[in-house]
Amino acid sequence: MADTTGNTTDSGTSRSPDSSPRKSSWRYIGPGIVVAATGVGAGDLVATLIAGSNFGYTLLWAAVVGCLVKISLAEAAGRWHLSTGRTLFDGWAGLGRWTTWFFAVYVVIWGFVYGAAAMSATALPLQALFPDVMDLEWWGMACGLAGLVFVWFNKYAVFEKVMTVLVGVMFVVTVYLAVRVTPNLGDAFAGLVPVVPDEPDAVLNTLGLIGGVGGTITLAAYGYWVNAKGWTSTGWMKVMRLDNRVAYLTTGVFVVAMLVVGAELLHAANISLSGGGKGLVQLGDILAEEYGTATAKFFLIGFFATTFTSLIGVWHGVSLMFADFVGRLRSKTEAKGEEIASGRRERSWPFRAYLLWLTFPPIVLLFQGEPFRLVIIYGVLGAAFMPFLALTLIWLLNSSRTPAEWRSGMLSNTMLAVAGLLFLVLGVREIWDQPWSDFF
Numbered sequence: 001m002a003d004t005t006g007n008t009t010d011s012g013t014s015r016s017p018d019s020s021p022r023k024s025s026w027r028y029i030g031p032g033i034v035v036a037a038t039g040v041g042a043g044d045l046v047a048t049l050i051a052g053s054n055f056g057y058t059l060l061w062a063a064v065v066g067c068l069v070k071i072s073l074a075e076a077a078g079r080w081h082l083s084t085g086r087t088l089f090d091g092w093a094g095l096g097r098w099t100t101w102f103f104a105v106y107v108v109i110w111g112f113v114y115g116a117a118a119m120s121a122t123a124l125p126l127q128a129l130f131p132d133v134m135d136l137e138w139w140g141m142a143c144g145l146a147g148l149v150f151v152w153f154n155k156y157a158v159f160e161k162v163m164t165v166l167v168g169v170m171f172v173v174t175v176y177l178a179v180r181v182t183p184n185l186g187d188a189f190a191g192l193v194p195v196v197p198d199e200p201d202a203v204l205n206t207l208g209l210i211g212g213v214g215g216t217i218t219l220a221a222y223g224y225w226v227n228a229k230g231w232t233s234t235g236w237m238k239v240m241r242l243d244n245r246v247a248y249l250t251t252g253v254f255v256v257a258m259l260v261v262g263a264e265l266l267h268a269a270n271i272s273l274s275g276g277g278k279g280l281v282q283l284g285d286i287l288a289e290e291y292g293t294a295t296a297k298f299f300l301i302g303f304f305a306t307t308f309t310s311l312i313g314v315w316h317g318v319s320l321m322f323a324d325f326v327g328r329l330r331s332k333t334e335a336k337g338e339e340i341a342s343g344r345r346e347r348s349w350p351f352r353a354y355l356l357w358l359t360f361p362p363i364v365l366l367f368q369g370e371p372f373r374l375v376i377i378y379g380v381l382g383a384a385f386m387p388f389l390a391l392t393l394i395w396l397l398n399s400s401r402t403p404a405e406w407r408s409g410m411l412s413n414t415m416l417a418v419a420g421l422l423f424l425v426l427g428v429r430e431i432w433d434q435p436w437s438d439f440f
Contacts, residue, residue: 032247038313052262060191072415115362173302221317
């Protein structure tokens with residue numbers, strides 16, 4: 001059965017292209033820039049810096065593999081949206097009610113804790129740049145409110161343009177730093193050979209670096225940004241795949257550059273960093289000592305671009321997913337990509353309600369500290385989400401829910417299975433490492 005635009009409405013058949021281009025072109029890319037900017041946060045950069053400071057270039061290959069794994073996940077999410085005309089949550093809902101319950105609990109608790117973490121991380125470079133203006137908590141609140149106002153009053157097109165500018169800042173800063181520390185190219189190329197350091201927990205640390213490069217729930221949001229761009233049919237498939245490759249090429253540049261900085265600046269001097277955004281503030285101090293105040297301030301500007309893109313990316317992307325989730329539950333009909341492309345979801349009350357949820361309740365955590373039990377639950381749910389994403393994509397893209405010509409082939413299935421296994425191992429480790437004895 002076809003609608004008036006010529007797109008088939010049966011999810012089991014291929015949808016014909018509408019205004020899609022005849023061939024892929026760089027001028028169409030956009031959602032990939034958004035997912036790259038959102039996915040690479042302070043935690044990813046610090047983890048890569050620490051890997052470089054501990055192991056030199058030895059784990060460079062792991063950072064590259066991490067990008068390849070995430071390419072497969074984001075491509076699969078985008079392929080589902082374009083080949084079926086349905087949203088990812090609509091696909092999840094078709095797998096059983098358990099997916100609805102999992103997502104509902106996850107998105108509420110994750111949003112509450114992540115909101116505070118994102119605001120705090122974004123505040124760190126601002127406080128370092130302007131130490132006498134106000135305290136960290138107030139900077140964090142200001143960043144959260146700025147993100148709220150920006151996403152509330154702007155639609156996807158403006159959002160994408162701002163993200164592109166901030167990615168440009170991130171790119172220039174990270175590449176400049178990598179060049180500034182004068183990388184050893186011979187050692188760097190040697191680091192592309194898969195080798196695991198002969199140290200305790202080296203295997204798990206290597207898997208953690210692979211799994212930590214570039215995004216968690218933002219990978220699921222990629223399909224929504226593809227639709228928000230106006231790509232809703234299979235005619236955009238080649239463009240989406242080019243866009244996705246650009247996303248993780250960009251991500252690869254960020255993480256390789258920071259690993260170079262860790263290897264050259266920190267490894268040789270045997271300097272260790274703390275985790276989280278504070279590690280980047282420490283790096284700013286080290287850069288000031290080695291290369292001067294101007295380089296340190298330039299780095300802090302890049303640090304702010306990195307954290308603020310993650311903040312507004314989640315404020316927009318996950319709110320869009322939540323709006324689709326609520327819309328699907330209320331209508332009890334298929335959730336289609338055209339709904340996202342029309343911009344109606346961005347104007348809906350669930351979208352704005354989740355924006356408020358990400359912004360105002362987490363402010364309490366900025367001033368009072370994170371509730372211990374809530375953080376444990378957050379860690380467990382976060383550990384479970386990536387295996388959930390990888391395994392459900394395998395399920396959806398190898399069944400009759402997906403048109404036959406767009407189902408996963410051997411390469412895609414292999415990469416998704418590797419991703420699922422990788423994140424399952426990391427998830428079990430995360431759950432195992434939680435201090436359960438203190439929980440009860």
